[in-house]
Amino acid sequence: MSTLEIDRVRKTYGNLEVLKEVSISIGTGDFLVLLGPSGCGKSTLLNMIAGLENISGGEVRIAGKVVNELSPKDRDIAMVFQSYALYPTMTVRQNIEFGMKIRGVSPANRDKAVRAAADLLQITHLLDRKPSQLSGGQRQRVAMGRAIVRQPKLFLFDEPLSNLDAKLRVDMRTEIKRLHARLGTTIVYVTHDQIEAMTLATRVAVMKGGVVQQLDDPQTVYDRPANVYVAKFVGSPSMNIIPCRVEVEGTTATAIIDVANRPAARIPGIGLSSQAASTYANRKVLIGIRPELFSVGNGQAQGAISVDVDVVEPTGPDTLAVFHLGGVEVTARLPPKQVNAGTAATLAVDTSKIVLFDSDSEELIN
Template identity: 80%
Template sequence: MSTLEIDRVRKSYGIHEVLKEVSISIGAGDFLVLLGPSGCGKSTLLNMIAGLDTITGGEIRIAGKVVNNLSPKDRDIAMVFQSYALYPTMTVRQNIEFGMKIRGVTPADRDKAVKTAADLLQMSHLLDRKPAQLSGGQRQRVAMGRAIVRQPKLFLFDEPLSNLDAKLRVDMRTEIKRLHARLRTTIVYVTHDQIEAMTLATRVAVMKDGVVQQLDEPQAVYDRPANVYVAKFVGSPSMNIIPGVLEVQGSTVSAVVGIAHRQPARISGIPVSLDAARKFAGKKMLVGIRPENFSIATGHQGSALAVDIDVVEPTGPDTLVVFNCGGVEVTARLPPKQASAGSEAILSVDTSKVVIFDADTETRID
């Protein structure tokens, strides 16, 4: 296990700046997920940690040691690629032990390491097969086994599940989670899939255009997104962002939002400090509400909204309903058969989970 410190790291290709003073620090045994869309700089950052790409500015430290100018082989890292990168003419055993053989590890130690990795990944019965005889998930296990036997300070995963079908992705997420729990090694994992980030990470760095938008525990990123971008990127369906106006009455903070064809509604008891609320009182805000924070109300209680349902989308365990609020489409996640298209619904809001953003900067207000 090892710590990783990324200190004001920059990367430019000519005048094009890909990474803009990225700073991330994780402890030994942490599972860091770099999350973001294509082109946000997450794979570039991973390649710089691995030593596969040069750094324009800043420092990268592994176990407290600056590695900016070290070659990949001297960084004591192991990388699992999206493409598996297995030797097609070698057996699984030979693929796993190849790196150890190059480094001069004795046959006895190689056999022991291969057996340990194969048992850990439940692939002992595959050791004599070649990659062409394996499924995608089995090939990914081999790539992981090859990394495990190195016993590195740092594991790097570059979108390792993107080539797998939906069922295998779920299975392999479980395998990777189990692997981390057993080895307690430090992992940096790149993905654009927010489900992978939420299920695997101990820390998530959400990236956009070469900038870390938020670095926090997965649940904190989900519950308290730093800005509108994070709120919309993390979660499926994403957080509803509804235009509104902030009000303060005594010690109660409320947001007033428009409802299509109806009088504006007041959502009261929003968890924003009174100092911040008074600063923004009367101004246009953006109200963030997760779909699951709506529920069918038993009556017109405090923060209930009377809405007209436009669309109903049954998903099996629950139903997504779409209505207009504040001039935008809003999605609520409700139990099955509690609403129908074209009908009225009275929805209550769990105000303890409501997040308010500044309409100008789109950053969260606390």
């Protein structure tokens, strides 16, 4: 059993509050990603879990045991750092077995553990090299090997892929995912890259300004973001957030969006609970539409929108079309070669996945 509970944890430096009562709990085998921009407190939180920073308030429990006062070595954790932090004067083998040496593991067992880890990570041929003789990806593997041999209750990863080039980053991402599937250990992983969060996590905690904005599985975070901030942070290109007005007729709610030089666009059938419908009827809200919810439609269909396309950006598989709706810039992900810049286009919207936000609080409307 290796659960992690973060219970109303706070971090202050003097008067500066870096983390404000953060609560997260995950179960055995979960892959938690702490996602957020730099300065959101995610790395601080990870360091507090590791025991490298003091906990100003609240509790951290690993496998049910409060670890607030334990030093890192007694927390049964292993950590992979952004810079890998390999000991530069030791060989790969010495790097991997350093912790075991300190814990007094016998040479025979050390050797066995090093072999097993090296095998798993395919670095056996590198064991006698120094870190300076390794490529970025190889260093990354060694750092993971060093963590694996501890057989910890909890793996901590601090932006482990951000020093790699784009191609390698994708490969190593798969590698980490495979490792997690194989070892089944609980992992806490810090990143600012939302794709890493989506691909790796079983649970994502989106953070901003020392507060967890949303804690959910990745698909929920993507489909039902808790607020505008999460909606914009997760997904690329990010979700279009468009001011609109809600009109309620019977059981159907319709979003009405102003379009420059054209009649207002009407998107009927936006999912609103009857309670929300009565609250927001005839009020301004923010409508959230992912770029891929647009498709090229014909002028007669209900809910079709006519727009003037400003720019098209082909990406290969898709083309991104940029236009204006409700006074903001909107991006649609469309099949290639269907629209042209400087011409009008008629688009349909998949209303089943549209989300609405309160225009004052910017929170999701259920």
